[in-house]
Amino acid sequence: xxxFLLRRLLALIxxxxxxxxxxxxxxxxxxxxxxVTLLGPGATDAQIAALRAQMRLDEPFYLQFVNYLLGxxxxxxxxxxKSGAPVLQEILLRLPATLELAICATLVAILVGxxxxxxxxxxxxxxxxxxxxxxxxxxxxxxxxxxxxILQLIFATYLGWLPVSxxxxxxxxxQPITGFVILDGIITGQWDxxxxxxxxxxxxxxxxxxxxxxxxxxxxxxTMLEVMSEDFIRTARAKGLTRAQVVLEHGLRNSLLPAIxxxxxxxxxxxxxxxxxxxxxxxxxxxxxxxxAIKNRDYPVIQGTTLVFSLLFMLTSVLVDLLYGxxxxxxxxxxx
Amino acid sequence: xxxxxxxxxxxxLATAGGLVxxxxxxxxxxxxxxxxxGPTKLDVLNKLQGPSWAHxxxxxxxxxxxMTRVLHGGRYTLAIGMGVVSIAFVVGVLFGTxxxxxxxxxxxxxxxVVDAMLSFPALVLAIALAAAFxxxxxxxxxxxAITLAPQFARVARSQALAISVKPYVEAAVxxxxxxxxxxxxxxxxxxxxxxxxxxxxxFGSAILQTASLGFLGLGAQPPLAEWGADVSANLQYMRESxxxxxxxxxxxxxxxxxxxxIGDSLADWFNPRRRNEID
Numbered sequence: 096x097x098x099f100l101l102r103r104l105l106a107l108i109x110x111x112x113x114x115x116x117x118x119x120x121x122x123x124x125x126x127x128x129x130x131v132t133l134l135g136p137g138a139t140d141a142q143i144a145a146l147r148a149q150m151r152l153d154e155p156f157y158l159q160f161v162n163y164l165l166g167x168x169x170x171x172x173x174x175x176x177k178s179g180a181p182v183l184q185e186i187l188l189r190l191p192a193t194l195e196l197a198i199c200a201t202l203v204a205i206l207v208g209x210x211x212x213x214x215x216x217x218x219x220x221x222x223x224x225x226x227x228x229x230x231x232x233x234x235x236x237x238x239x240x241x242x243x244x245i246l247q248l249i250f251a252t253y254l255g256w257l258p259v260s261x262x263x264x265x266x267x268x269x270q271p272i273t274g275f276v277i278l279d280g281i282i283t284g285q286w287d288x289x290x291x292x293x294x295x296x297x298x299x300x301x302x303x304x305x306x307x308x309x310x311x312x313x314x315x316x317x318t319m320l321e322v323m324s325e326d327f328i329r330t331a332r333a334k335g336l337t338r339a340q341v342v343l344e345h346g347l348r349n350s351l352l353p354a355i356x357x358x359x360x361x362x363x364x365x366x367x368x369x370x371x372x373x374x375x376x377x378x379x380x381x382x383x384x385x386x387x388a389i390k391n392r393d394y395p396v397i398q399g400t401t402l403v404f405s406l407l408f409m410l411t412s413v414l415v416d417l418l419y420g421x422x423x424x425x426x427x428x429x430x431x
Numbered sequence: 432x433x434x435x436x437x438x439x440x441x442x443x444l445a446t447a448g449g450l451v452x453x454x455x456x457x458x459x460x461x462x463x464x465x466x467x468x469g470p471t472k473l474d475v476l477n478k479l480q481g482p483s484w485a486h487x488x489x490x491x492x493x494x495x496x497x498m499t500r501v502l503h504g505g506r507y508t509l510a511i512g513m514g515v516v517s518i519a520f521v522v523g524v525l526f527g528t529x530x531x532x533x534x535x536x537x538x539x540x541x542x543x544v545v546d547a548m549l550s551f552p553a554l555v556l557a558i559a560l561a562a563a564f565x566x567x568x569x570x571x572x573x574x575x576a577i578t579l580a581p582q583f584a585r586v587a588r589s590q591a592l593a594i595s596v597k598p599y600v601e602a603a604v605x606x607x608x609x610x611x612x613x614x615x616x617x618x619x620x621x622x623x624x625x626x627x628x629x630x631x632x633x634f635g636s637a638i639l640q641t642a643s644l645g646f647l648g649l650g651a652q653p654p655l656a657e658w659g660a661d662v663s664a665n666l667q668y669m670r671e672s673x674x675x676x677x678x679x680x681x682x683x684x685x686x687x688x689x690x691x692x693i694g695d696s697l698a699d700w701f702n703p704r705r706r707n708e709i710d
């Protein structure tokens with residue numbers, strides 16, 4: 096397992112270098128002199144010269160890239176042009192909020208998507224199955240911002256059951272320990288904080304989870320259909336197992352494996368959706384941070400957040416491969 | 432033709448999607464011609480009116496007819512879908528076919544770049560690129576096309592790999608035909624099916640992503656009646672006049688849903704394992 100992990104991580108290196116080239120090139124894609132564009136109108140020649148020197152724009156492209164890499168290795172993602180603080184520090188401050196949202200949404204999507212898929216996969220062409228198919232197609236065709244607005248309008252504006260936006264009631268003051276509000280609330284035993292955080296979490300989670308649940312439901316349905324026609328299912332039935340045992344222990348277990356890949360792949364798309372969701376719900380994560388950086392033309396922050404999103408995606412794909420090994424003995428054997 | 436009829440009869444959802452899509456296309460072509468209003472014609476005295484006979488979907492904060500704007504936006508949206516998918520198709524297929532046919536170092540380099548581009552969440556990369564290019568509809572379309580191209584490259588490469596070992600390609604090579612001609616006449620032409628499925632599946636994402644960029648202010652700029660931009664421009668009136676922002680949003684949903692219904696059924700159709708299930 097350890098050697099598999101090592102090989103998997105080593106294989107990531109060439110991809111990672113290319114990812115870094117792309118992220119690095121982003122600022123260089125800006126038409127004109129990056130320093131002039133970054134500082135905007137009204138910058139003095141001295142300021143422009145200083146920024147050119149700081150960004151080493153006078154050096155050749157490959158040297159600039161090497162310096163960028165060396166900086167990254169020391170945790171230097173540059174300085175935010177807006178706040179003047181190190182980009183990495185600003186990102187780490189906001190990362191827990193995004194992770195909290197993404198993890199909750201993934202859990203909800205799994206809890207909703209897999210049962211839906213199993214139910215319609217074991218009853219193909221039933222009314223429930225048709226309903227699932229339409230639900231999942233609407234789910235993947237729905238712009239995240241539209242679903243967010245509709246949910247906000249119904250549950251926050253009209254019914255008043257849930258808060259419109261934010262992460263925690265403005266009347267609650269708390270010292271962050273881990274940065275994960277719910278976890279912090281549980282650690283310190285402040286259940287009012289936990290309750291408030293959950294209320295704020297419901298709508299953005301629903302928006303992010305909808306897309307993943309729809310994709311997952313459809314995928315599990317199709318794999319269930321295939322698995323349930325396999326010989327070992329017939330054997331299990333012939334042994335006299337109950338329907339529930341056949342479906343859960345033999346059918347589901349074998350359809351779960353490909354489903355994990357889908358969750359991993361779609362996790363990335365969900366991170367993209369987080370930019371829209373966080374912006375609409377004023378969720379203080381890195382998605383909204385990136386959106387604000389775009390409005391402010393804060394390119395070091397755009398670079399940093401793009402890189403972090405990509406790293407999260409790559410880590411997820413490694414994690415998915417490892418999970419594969421845990422769940423499938425055949426794969427585990429090959430990993431050794 | 433009989434294959435098409437058979438396909439439509441077996442795929443009621445795809446047929447429904449196709450019919451609605453035809454209706455949408457007709458509406459956005461002829462609707463603006465019939466509508467008595469212009470998409471940017473101001474009428475501030477009648478701003479934020481609810482749906483009525485005069486204004487089927489009401490008016491926005493500047494008194495513009497929402498229905499007219501949605502219909503005009505549809506023209507942009509369909510053009511965006513076509514434009515983005517075409518660019519992604521040409522770029523992706525070019526590199527993918529080359530990689531699969533040439534093999535070796537060329538294949539390695541092209542596919543590593545493809546892997547790297549697929550290591551970004553698509554929307555994140557599109558947003559970052561659009562931010563670098565500068566906010567405009569053309570730049571947003573280019574950014575989305577760049578993020579979709581790697582998927583075409585993947586499909587084209589696997590097609591080229593499978594086809595380049597076929598006897599007719601070997602025959603063409605031994606006849607001394609120019610590589611460009613072999614690629615075009617044999618490799619590309621014979622691998623077209625799955626690429627067209629990929630194209631039909633990409634339409635939905637192309638429209639969704641460009642609309643998302645528009646929503647974030649990185650795509651079409653006002654007063655252009657693009658759907659995504661129109662949703663975000665009317666957010667502040669959500670409470671009193673939700674139809675103004677929701678109408679273009681629902682139009683996106685409807686159009687993307689139609690494309691996905693068709694693309695989905697086509698994908699099933701081209702997949703032999705699933706095709707038996709449908710028949």
